[in-house]
Amino acid sequence: SSSVNWPPEFRPGEPWKGYPNI
């Protein structure tokens, strides 16, 4: 299931790609 990877993790200093559609 794709929901396994939810929520995306924010890591300081790395590009944020969590919600590309927003």
Add this chain to the structure above:
Amino acid sequence: QGPLTATMLSSASPEEQKEMLGERLFPLVRSIQPTKASKITGMLLELDNSELLHMLESPESLRSMVDEAIGVLQAHQA
């Protein structure tokens, strides 16, 4: 490093705006919930930027949202 403002955000791209907010939120979230700060910050970034700016200025609002996010995360993982 002063407070993040809507004016500062307005000069950045949408992705950069979330990054800037995340960089400010993460240490605060980590101080409340050290073990799940990355996921909780990721969840909080789904919220409107105006709401995130408010949370940066309001520890009570931030704590309340972190508590809510922890509950959602636990329900999701159950």
